[in-house]
Amino acid sequence: MKFEAVMNEDTAVREFLNVSLSLQKLGKACILRLTKNKMYFIVSEEKLGPRRPMVWCELPVAFYFKDYKIQDNDDIILELSTSLLARTCSIFKQNAKMIKMKLLTPADATYLTFEMELMLEEMRIRRCVHDIPVELVARKYWTDYNEEPVFNDFHVSIQMPKLKSIKNVVEKIKTLGQSVTVSANRTGKLTLEINTNTVKLAAHFADLNVNSFAQEEVSNINEDDDKVSATVDLKQLVMFLSGMQLMDCPLAVCSIVQGKMVKLFLEEPGILKLQIFMFELTI
Template sequence: MRFRGKLVDVGCVANFTRVLNTIAKLTKTCTLHLSSDKLYFIVSDRAANGGVTIWCELVQNNFFDEYQMDGLSVEFNEIYLDIPPDSIARALKTAQSAKSVKIKLTKKHCPYLTLDVELASLLSHSRVVTHDIPVQVVPQQLWSDHKEPAVPDFDVSIYLPPFKTLKSVMDKMKNLTNFMVVQANQSGEMNLEIDTELVSVTTYFKDLGNPPWASVNWSQDRCHGRDPKAMAQAKVDTKKLLQFVAGQQINADKAVCNIVDKKLLHFILLHEDVTLQYFLPAVTM
């Protein structure tokens, strides 16, 4: 197996760094799936992560000037690696003014992702800072554990308010309870609610808009015939929800929340170069 990629454009390096920073805020370990045309950052170990699932998809030619990948075999031309996203994000901090960043799979006494960061220099020769980050190769028999999760058959789909606004609201609520109820309907309304023995607080959002999913291939069967004012809701872990909201650095063009009533929140961040999905299961109400 071989992998080698090179980022040259400063904007591409910055975008790639923001993706890694976002993933690092959500999980300590994830799986990097390399294919000939895309990269995926995946968290699918549901038992170990409290039910949270993450699927982040990048089109490689939107980031890399050079990209070479030879997978396990001609038939299975893919590579799966368990990686520490925080370590890669820290290495990329040195690359914000770099002339180029090379990322390659190497093997010394164990597999590494090696980052060669070429820094600009006043001298005639460039300086290269090398970061060796230990990784683990995922055997082929476990690849099926890292497939793209199915889009849920949701009851409500709604655009999210700005993340800065959501974070401000949640920061005020987080110390009052461990759980928060997210409600929304097909009329562009969303509520964040906490209810304890001592206090009840609800924040209301209006005119958010609902995605026109009828124009794409995602199911909207459960939305048809539903009262547009009827609220779907999910009670979720406040810490995990705030972790997702506070950790975003992708600058998504659109951010969507799908709600499976009393079962699941499914968030989608859509960017020109990146798509990130975050699945947060509901707790018993």
């Protein structure tokens, strides 16, 4: 089992750093799936039993790596600490000009190794090596990570406003309750609402483009305002938005299954696809 990749373009280095810093906020550990054409970072729920995906991030190899080699074009699936990954990638800020990633498998452990060349003053180069311990995922569990989650029953998909504006709202209301109701209607209004015994408030984002709206398929839609909604964990939404270093994605879509789930989809074409899944909160 061999893997080696070289990254030396400034834009690719910066984007990879942003991804690693985001992952650190979204979960303690993540799955890294290496394939011939794409690299995936997957964060699942931290609980016993079947682990539903919370984050599914897809990076195209062609954008990030000048050289990319994986033995026999076979998949490799690893589990690693997001904090160690972020700590290692933070070194990229020190004017990194070349980063080589490779998998080392000595007898006692397995490591994802980063060999970095940092440009110093007077054209001097400092070489730095970081080893991140990883665990190989047994093949019997690969089915959990081979296929991205697909949900075909969204009742509404609406393009989101700038994520920074949503982040500012949830940061201000994060102490007011445990849950937030996310809703959207056919006229292009996205609403974040908190309703408790002591406070009721809502933030509205209007005039957004609606990609799809399936009213006839919703059994318990609110007929008064023609909206689809789901109630999710407010702390989880805050965690996602505060963790993301990717606030300038040109495409950001919120999709809702009535009373069941909210999905956020972010894309920088040719650079990154990120899906975040939040399921209906059970209290």
